[in-house]
Amino acid sequence: MGKHLEERLMLGLMLASLALVTGSLFLILGTVIAKGLPALNLAMLTQVPKGGYYLGKEGGILNAIAGSLAMATGATALSFVLSLGVALYLQLFVRQSSRFAHLVRLSLDVLWGVPSIVYGAFGFTLLLLLKMRASLLGGVIALALLELPIMVRGMEEVMGMVPFGLKEASYALGATRLETSLHVLLRQAAPGVVTVILLAFGRAIGDAASVLFTAGYTDHMPSSPLRPVASLPLAVFFQLGTPLPEVQQRAYAAALVLVVIIMIISLLTRLLARRLSKHVVR
Amino acid sequence: MTDSVIQIRGLNVTYRDNGSAIRNVDVDIPSRQITAIIGPSGCGKTTLLRSMSRLLDLIEGVRIEGRVLFQGKNIYDANTDVTEIRKRIGLLAQRPFPLPMSIYDNVAYGPRVHGLRKRAALNALVERELRTAGLWEEVKDRLHAPASALSIGQQQRLCLARGLAVAPEVLLCDEATSALDPISARCIEDRLLALKADYSIVLVTHVLRQARRLADYVIFMYLGELVEHGPADQVFANPKEERTRAYIAGEFY
Numbered sequence: 001m002g003k004h005l006e007e008r009l010m011l012g013l014m015l016a017s018l019a020l021v022t023g024s025l026f027l028i029l030g031t032v033i034a035k036g037l038p039a040l041n042l043a044m045l046t047q048v049p050k051g052g053y054y055l056g057k058e059g060g061i062l063n064a065i066a067g068s069l070a071m072a073t074g075a076t077a078l079s080f081v082l083s084l085g086v087a088l089y090l091q092l093f094v095r096q097s098s099r100f101a102h103l104v105r106l107s108l109d110v111l112w113g114v115p116s117i118v119y120g121a122f123g124f125t126l127l128l129l130l131k132m133r134a135s136l137l138g139g140v141i142a143l144a145l146l147e148l149p150i151m152v153r154g155m156e157e158v159m160g161m162v163p164f165g166l167k168e169a170s171y172a173l174g175a176t177r178l179e180t181s182l183h184v185l186l187r188q189a190a191p192g193v194v195t196v197i198l199l200a201f202g203r204a205i206g207d208a209a210s211v212l213f214t215a216g217y218t219d220h221m222p223s224s225p226l227r228p229v230a231s232l233p234l235a236v237f238f239q240l241g242t243p244l245p246e247v248q249q250r251a252y253a254a255a256l257v258l259v260v261i262i263m264i265i266s267l268l269t270r271l272l273a274r275r276l277s278k279h280v281v282r
Numbered sequence: 283m284t285d286s287v288i289q290i291r292g293l294n295v296t297y298r299d300n301g302s303a304i305r306n307v308d309v310d311i312p313s314r315q316i317t318a319i320i321g322p323s324g325c326g327k328t329t330l331l332r333s334m335s336r337l338l339d340l341i342e343g344v345r346i347e348g349r350v351l352f353q354g355k356n357i358y359d360a361n362t363d364v365t366e367i368r369k370r371i372g373l374l375a376q377r378p379f380p381l382p383m384s385i386y387d388n389v390a391y392g393p394r395v396h397g398l399r400k401r402a403a404l405n406a407l408v409e410r411e412l413r414t415a416g417l418w419e420e421v422k423d424r425l426h427a428p429a430s431a432l433s434i435g436q437q438q439r440l441c442l443a444r445g446l447a448v449a450p451e452v453l454l455c456d457e458a459t460s461a462l463d464p465i466s467a468r469c470i471e472d473r474l475l476a477l478k479a480d481y482s483i484v485l486v487t488h489v490l491r492q493a494r495r496l497a498d499y500v501i502f503m504y505l506g507e508l509v510e511h512g513p514a515d516q517v518f519a520n521p522k523e524e525r526t527r528a529y530i531a532g533e534f535y
Binding site for chain 2: 173
């Protein structure tokens with residue numbers, strides 16, 4: 001009887017936390033949809049802000065959509081290349097229990113927790129040093145830094161799940177570490193790696209603080225890597241900050257666009273991951 | 283006495299976490315015969331087996347002392363090409379681990395790694411080794427299907443074909459039938475018996491009946507020490523050591 005009670009109690013607690021988590025998520029999503037959907041129209045998605053847009057006149061946020069996509073894509077690509085190198089190195093060339101490996105992991109975990117405004121400030125200092133101004137490139141660099149710890153740690157975890165016997169099978173045939181990592185480790189871990197990329201992309205495209213100083217903001221479409229670009233999180237931020245209710249509504253619409261972009265990319269990633277898992281050994 | 287393919291001299295292996303695994307092992311592995319390493323769990327059978335192709339190197343915190351001579355050269359010499367050793371001394375593991383690719387690519391993986399690129403040559407090789415492993419008839423129509431879709435017995439035969447495809451001289455089998463159903467196990471055993479004409483085979487087993495069925499030569503390990511080794515008939519019928527006799531009689535496992 002005591003055991004049954006225990007089980008019921010635990011089940012109840014789990015259901016309560018599930019309800020709390022999903023409930024608040026749906027509340028956010030619901031608010032964004034309820035307030036954003038009425039303000040959403042074709043013009044918003046296809047036009048850049050015209051004069052007086054922030055006072056409720058016509059125009060759209062195509063500049064921010066394009067800027068966000070460009071920055072997040074660039075940052076994810078840059079971060080992926082760097083992270084892959086680090087993760088493979090940690091997996092293949094460093095003894096897993098060595099002090100060096102622990103130190104690298106610890107610093108990455110700490111970096112994961114650093115507030116994104118710090119990345120923004122760091123990126124801004126870097127730009128000053130290079131005598132550059134806020135630009136697409138600056139935003140890409142800041143977001144890539146933001147993504148690095150997520151990517152490296154995520155990839156490392158995913159690659160660490162590859163069974164030892166699988167790597168041994170490749171080594172036992174006389175394959176080198178590089179061959180084993182490219183043909184066996186990466187293939188086996190591919191669906192997980194794709195998910196990690198999505199995670200990092202989502203973090204980057206939704207971040208406002210790190211692009212505030214590094215990418216700036218503009219009403220124009222992105223034209224050059226060295227010129228400022230707009231981004232959706234900042235579009236939300238600026239529009240919410242106005243006192244006009246119709247502009248605030250547009251902020252919710254911009255947030256909705258951001259959510260939809262993340263949803264589309266998430267679905268595409270799942271499709272890709274399913275494709276890649278065709279050969280995965282379980 | 284037939285000639286030997288591998289000579290082990292004064293081999294000591296220690297693991298950082300578990301201490302000594304095998305101590306002072308001296309033994310010659312006969313050429314083109316089946317050698318069975320027997321003994322109770324945790325006696326160092328697998329360590330001894332993996333020490334012969336430098337697969338122990340992959341384990342963290344392992345220390346290896348002594349020499350393992352393969353064709354007169356110590357494979358633990360600093361200038362040894364490890365990939366070459368692993369190519370010439372193959373492994374069939376306890377559980378099949380097909381690589382995350384198609385059946386065809388699994389067999390072609392090793393030859394490709396060692397530089398074979400010609401399509402026709404690869405096709406011929408894949409067919410030959412799949413036939414040798416007794417898998418060809420079952421997979422010839424779906425060579426490009428994922429290897430992970432095969433049954434576990436088929437997977438183990440695929441692993442055998444994959445191992446043979448790099449033309450090793452020695453085949454190390456680590457309880458290669460223990461994860462299989464009896465029919466698949468028998469199938470692998472038959473293959474090994476057929477293969478000993480061309481390969482030197484070393485297998486670890488804790489199934490005494492399997493050792494009796496297959497082995498020409500037997501090594502008995504107990505608590506990290508090599509207790510006795512000799513021709514299978516002699517060790518099974520007339521062991522010199524009391525511990526060997528007791529193990530074979532089933533007095534402990």
